[in-house]
Amino acid sequence: MTDHAASFPFGSLDDYNALPRIEGVALSPDGDRAVLTVATLRRDGTGYERALWEVPADGSGSARRLTRSAAGESGAVFTARGDVLFVSARPDAEAPDEDEAAQLWLLPAAGGEARAITRLAGGAGTIAACAEGVDRVVLAADLLRSALSLEDDARLRGLRRAKKVRAILHDSYPVRFWDHDLGPEQTHLFAVDPGAAGDTIEVPVADGDEEAGVGDRSPAPYPSTLPRPRDLTPHPGRSFGSGAALSPDGESLVATVSVFEGVNRRHRLVSIEVATGESTMLFDEVGVDIERPRISHDGRSLAFVRAVKSTPAAPTQQELWVSALDGSDARRIGSDWDRWPAEICFAADDASLIVVADSDGRAPLFRVPLDGGTVEQITADDFAYAHACVDVATGEVVALRSNAVTPPHPVRVHQDGSVTPLASPVPAPSHPANLVEVEAAADDGARVRGWLLLPDGASPETPAPLLLWIHGGPLSSWNAWSWRWNPNLATARGYAVLLPDPALSTGYGLAFIARGWNAWGAAPYTDLLAITDAAVARADVDAGRTAAMGGSFGGYMANWIAGHTDRFRAIVTHASLWALDQFAGTTDSAGYWKSIFTPEAMVENSPHRFVDDIRTPLLVIHGDRDYRVPVGEGLRLWSELAERFTEEDGSIVHRYLYFPDENHWILKPQHAAVWYETVFAFLDEHVRGCEPRRPEELG
Structure with missing residues (x-):
């Protein structure tokens, strides 16, 4: 290593690991604020802590830290009224001391401390979808396969923990995914109404009979002061694939569901009525994957990606499709566009899709008209865009962008494709x-x-x-x-x-x-x-x-x-x-x-x-x-x-x-x-x- 190289943070692996990392961005409903997820190195150098930072979404001002906990926060989204939701394993003062599972938390827009709004025995997974018009989200979370309720899931987990059982019995494929074993849990989708969380002073209740047999003791009921998650998928199997979207009124969820066929599977789209849990098949084709649903701002249109299964003979195209919310009038758009969509969302006027796609060593933003018009490339710089969020008031886009020498940083993309960098708590490192x-x-x-x-x-x-x-x-x-x-x-x-x-x-x-x-x-x-x-x-x-x-x-x-x-x-x-x-x-x-x-x-x-x-x-x-x-x-x-x-x-x-x-x-x-x-x-x-x-x- 030369002395000159040592002046860069990349000349030292310790300095490189210590660089803060922006991992996500969310845009407030009014388009005024963006929340960044920022990871920083722990003091002992063995992992990363994540916190949320707020920045003005117009390029002015400076960054302001919103959260601070040893467990960290991730997956931030805004509710319709401007509160920030996130997932964290930070301590909950109202939960049992031994509870270390991650939960869904709410940080009020009006100010005040964040509070947990779930208390799931297996913890909260990710926020799968969020309604634009009402305070409702859909949360992905795991329950043990035979659990009959949230309370029963807690009981079964206590039994496995007490007996130190880690064995998993499988009756379907696959049994592992990337870096973790599958089962014995199954992922459910829960509707949660954050605004239903009540503020009361709870009276401590003594535990049950400590001498009861293991597994016999009834678990505590789900807290009445928290909005009870409604299970929209009571018998999910291993069915949920890539993507879910919630209508602006919070009444309809469109989700990707996997169908397993031996060691193969395909994805299809279903619509679930939140109030009743009733499920309706929207799109299902043998030999075809249909996934990544998005719902328009007016709640009338659905966009998704359709791809015929590839065979050894040839790869197949990743097609963009739109339909009415009930699946009628389905049609392909951008049929002459030879790129694969990585991210899709509706433009502010619902007349086109904003799409991120790899293209010639970049990943620009594109505009794909719903009427079959010509696809337009919005950005023309040497960057890759990600986490695109549409400002419904202006039609502009807030996103992260990066390239091989520039880490992800927040920007605002104007209608003409020009770009304004936003304030950031993370200074851009010089590179060699x-x-x-x-x-x-x-x-x-x-x-x-x-x-x-x-x-x-x-x-x-x-x-x-x-x-x-x-x-x-x-x-x-x-x-x-x-x-x-x-x-x-x-x-x-x-x-x-x-x-x-x-x-x-x-x-x-x-x-x-x-x-x-x-x-x-x-x-x-x-x-x-x-x-x-x-x-x-x-x-x-x-x-x-x-x-x-x-x-x-x-x-x-x-x-x-x-x-x-x-x-x-x-x-x-x-x-x-x-x-x-x-x-x-x-x-x-x-x-x-x-x-x-x-x-x-x-x-x-x-x-x-x-x-x-x-x-x-x-x-x-x-x-x-x-x-x-x-x-x-x-x-x-x-x-x-x-x-x-x-x-x-x-x-x-x-x-x-x-x-x-x-x-x-x-x-x-x-x-x-x-x-x-x-x-x-x-x-x-x-x-x-x-x-x-x-x-x-x-x-």
């Missing part, structure tokens, strides 16, 4: 990289592009070593800031970092995705080599000192590269797919995986077949609680490397970094620091010829 765009022509003539981050000081006289960093997904794009995969940490250490979008990347149309479909080792691989050639052709990049790395799909590509070329001096493969036949039955999403590959292509594109051709040192990294790419992939890769490349003295040029308590992502700050230190030490050893080193924390 120059962001430039690079392109290459693929073998089939396709345009392949990416971002190149050049370290300060890179020049023809002092060319920088190159790190090819491959994104995961694979249906993804390098266009936004990532706290987990941050290239600025590498540029601070003198590396040029190439962030390419090869075949399968989003933002370039369906045909570009199709180039790598059912053939991950073909066009995605040759695209990566082509754009690497373009990068190293620059005089300020050192073609003789290169490395490659990636995680998830990027780890798959790192493994594939290792078995097909020796042009790189080092390769880092994180949470990577190695033996595709093994992976197909152990991932938490076996149905999807088996639907996008033919059996023949699964064999042809499996990296493990080329282990004997590996000539480049590999750093293998895996977390034991990774259920998307199970640790068996990393273990098998390591054992096959050890079988072939162990020296007579027992040493091996390859390395294996293992995290027993991490998942697909290495999230704990102290582990993230170890991750980066190990990666940079490995790269420095093989790319720059430095002496081997290991973090002290690894013993």
Whole structure:
């Protein structure tokens, strides 16, 4: 590390971990205030605390902190009258001392302290939907499968806790998801009326008979001073998918419901009447996913995303549809627009949708007319937008935006696409990289592009070593800031970092995705080599000192590269797919995986077949609680490397970094620091010829 690099927060992993992070934004009903969720490093450096901050939504003024607790707050939304709702495990003075479950809290717009408005034994999950016109929200929360009521759920949880039972009996697939076990709970949707919370002085009530048998003691009734959550989904199974929307009057909920078919599932839309719980099927098609509902401000229209299930033959389009709220008059809009919507919401006048979508290495805001008119791109900068909130008074949008060198920050987007930054409690860090765009022509003539981050000081006289960093997904794009995969940490250490979008990347149309479909080792691989050639052709990049790395799909590509070329001096493969036949039955999403590959292509594109051709040192990294790419992939890769490349003295040029308590992502700050230190030490050893080193924390 140079002295100059040390002046940036990215030159020190401790300084980097300590950077505050803006994770979300919510806009008040009148459009005057925005609430930011801000994460800051705990004093012991082992996690993050979250707090809510308020900023004026017009770009004036300064930030003001709203909440402060050791447990932190997240998931903020505004009620119709301007109160702020959030989820937190902060202590509730009216709850039992041992209650540490997260609950739904309300911070009054008129002032005063926040108060809990739920007391669920299993805790509150997330705020699934919020009504615009009345004070009503829908909360996602878990109940044990056989629980007959909120009180019965508390009793059953007490029984499991007292007997220290953690076993789970399954009768359906899946059993795990990303980083956690599924069951024995099931997610329910509850209607909650925050305004029904009463303020009374409660009289303490003595506990029941302490000598009663375990599980026999009746739990305390749900508090009468809190609005009792109404279960809209009394028998949910594992049914709720991505998205729910509540009508402005709070009377109708439209939710995504999953239908399971063996190891496969599809999503459909149902409408639930809040008053009665009566459910009506709106859209359901075999072989089609219908999800991510949004309801217009006037409560008359419904928007959603429809996608025919992909097969090994080809990927399919993510289609935008609108209908009446009851599902009638359904029609597709933006049919000539070849982009995939990541976020959708209704414009202020309900005549169009505001959509965020990956596009050419950015993620702009788009306007998609409901009448079938031409899609219009609203923003034209080099940023990715997220958490878009429409101001119904002005039609403008408040959102977060970021790119590879700029962390998420709040902005206001005007009707003409111009952007005003909002006040922020988080100063933008200086970064050590120059962001430039690079392109290459693929073998089939396709345009392949990416971002190149050049370290300060890179020049023809002092060319920088190159790190090819491959994104995961694979249906993804390098266009936004990532706290987990941050290239600025590498540029601070003198590396040029190439962030390419090869075949399968989003933002370039369906045909570009199709180039790598059912053939991950073909066009995605040759695209990566082509754009690497373009990068190293620059005089300020050192073609003789290169490395490659990636995680998830990027780890798959790192493994594939290792078995097909020796042009790189080092390769880092994180949470990577190695033996595709093994992976197909152990991932938490076996149905999807088996639907996008033919059996023949699964064999042809499996990296493990080329282990004997590996000539480049590999750093293998895996977390034991990774259920998307199970640790068996990393273990098998390591054992096959050890079988072939162990020296007579027992040493091996390859390395294996293992995290027993991490998942697909290495999230704990102290582990993230170890991750980066190990990666940079490995790269420095093989790319720059430095002496081997290991973090002290690894013993």
